[in-house]
Amino acid sequence: MASSASLLCFSLLSLFLLQSCVAQIEQMPLFRSGHDQQQRKQQQRWQTDCRLDRLNALQPSRRVQSEAGVSEYWDLESDNQLQCAGVSAVRHTIQNRGLLLPFFSNAPVIFYVIQGRGFHGAVIPGCPETFEESGFQQSQRSQEQHQKVREICEGDIVAAPAGVAQWVYNNGDSPLVLVSFTDVGNQANQLDLNTRRFHIGGNPLKDQRSEQEMRQQSQSQSRRRRSESASERRNPNGNIFSGFDVGLLAESFKIDNKLASRLQNQNDRRERIVRVREDLHIVSPGRIQEEERRHEYRRGSYDEEEYRRRSNGGEYMMTNGLEETFCTLRMRHNIDRPSQADIFNPRGGRVTTVNNFNLPILRFLRLTAERGVLYKNAMMAPHFNLNSHSVFYVTRGSGRCQIVDDFGRTVFDGEVQEGQLLVVPQNYAVAKQASNRGFEWIAIKTNDNAMRNPLAGRISAIRALPEDLLSNAFRISREQARNLKNNREEVTVFSTQSSQQGRKY
Structure with missing residues (x-):
């Protein structure tokens, strides 16, 4: 009898928890729709007649x-x-x-x-x-x-x-x-x-x-x-209120016509x-609390993980997204912290990626952000983006970029400077090398989990191919094929000989 009562109590508790979970899910339409969209065939991006045989570094129009x-x-x-x-x-x-x-x-x-x-x-x-x-x-x-x-x-x-x-x-x-x-x-x-x-x-x-x-x-x-x-x-005609009738605005906000007309800002220049x-x-929230946290962190009162937790209102910044409801979505993320770099070479620089894993809102926006920092004369391995376009803006310094299309043609070969924008189309191969001033950029990629495939380095496509295949493909000896695969041990961000000697291009 006692076991039956316990079983009944457990069943009722399970039912209550299930209803609570369903109620919470119903309050998060953004997450639910995102899940449904993943189950359905993805709607295609806008298609245009792309003429990409010649790319340019862009200044504002x-x-x-x-x-x-x-x-x-x-x-x-x-x-x-x-x-x-x-x-x-x-x-x-x-x-x-x-x-x-x-x-x-x-x-x-x-x-x-x-x-x-x-x-x-x-x-x-x-x-x-x-x-x-x-x-x-x-x-x-x-x-x-x-x-x-x-x-x-x-x-x-x-x-x-x-x-x-x-x-x-x-x-x-x-x-x-x-x-x-x-x-x-x-x-x-x-x-x-x-x-x-x-x-x-x-x-x-x-x-x-x-x-x-x-x-x-x-x-x-x-x-x-x-x-x-x-x-x-x-x-x-100005802002969105300018197209409405003043009387309608007054009635909507329950205000007088004079105040309603001010919403239209007709004489504002x-x-x-x-x-x-x-x-x-x-x-x-007061800035004093943040300054206190920074001061304690510098003194070593608590480690970086604890600082990140406190700086995010008590929640860890690395989350799986399930705890974020529609109204509490985290929209901000600092991409400049060297400690959070995905790829780091002390002689070359770093690359940091923010995608749907560390900023869950990007899952629903279907976007990825990339921050690149190349030190003096360093380079980023030739690579291509598997599933996205990339649009990058140079935030500091300058660098040489080469972009190659599907016909093996160089569609861009030149210097990109601070304040310029450059588009790298999907699957087009690109290589970047910093100038003597270094090279830094912020890039937006049109996929929430954009993937990059390097062509050189320790985790490259060339490294993954058999030596005999490379030997036959490029008509080189097996020894040369082995050198082609294994000479560069760095990952994605490379130091170069010109890093010490200076460089010209």
Whole structure:
């Protein structure tokens, strides 16, 4: 009898836990849909007629000055290699107390902080305002509340899904510089192959007009239908509230018409980056606690693993993603920490990859980020990306790159300098060598688990082939084949003789 009661109790407990798990899963539609998508046949990326017989290192195609900063764009419409990759980019330079106004786009976005520090906010639909001011005398109506705000600094990457509004504020003493990539070819984009930014505030007319002109030129060159070009010739109107009737806005927000008209910012000429007259008042965890943690870490009060745990709000940064609900997704990751490099050569440099394993949100954005640092004259082994395009931006120094297509033709052979962008198409072989100034880059790859196959080095494709096969393929002796396979013992990042002798190219 006692055993029957115990069995009944155990069954009821199991049923309760099962229902709790189901309820939790139902609150995470993003994870559920991601799992379903993996079970189904993957939707293809936007397909275009790629002309990739000649690649170029790209400078920004347009530049827009704002009140408190500058935005420089690599428009997808302006270059065929960007169209093929389905990725556009923009570099924002935000001055002290500069605020990049809230916007959202039709595709996933990843940005990298080149220098400076500040705050980043993202508005995730349906999630509560978990940051609020403390105060017993304040009513809930007058108490400040908003969604989570995260501090960002040099070396951080921040990822945001399509349609998630985000903003950036510079609270530091130096300019905050970030480069942002938009994966327009992503399956989350249900519109056309254009980067479409929807502005929640401000009146970025100059920005929109220059973007409109770029699209019109692209449409004229591609000889699209007149009706499409005519629709694009309509004058820009500012933020998304500008297209609504003032009375409708007043009724929606339950405000008067005068205040509703202010939402449209018709006479605002500050563009996308505006200056905050006084320091921006937001609710955020105190910086003092972070400084205390850093001080304790430097003194050796606790090790790096403990520091990472405390710096992430008590949670370890290396997670499997199951504990992250839709509203608590971790969007930020510092990719610059040398201790977290995947490949490190003390004489050559390092490569760090962030993908769906160490930043689970990338699983749903289907993107990978790569940070490369080559020391003076070092090189990265010739390699190719198995399952993704790669778009990289040079953050410091310069280097020589060679890219080879499927016909064995050199489609790019030249120097890529700081501030330039270069596209490496899927399966195209690429080699990089740093100049005397070193070579650093940030790359975005169009797969959440992008894979790279080196052609030289200890774990290369050549190393995996039989000696006799290499001997017959290249008409060399077996001794030469053995040397070809085994002479380079380093992995991916190589030191070179010119590292000590200096180099010319």
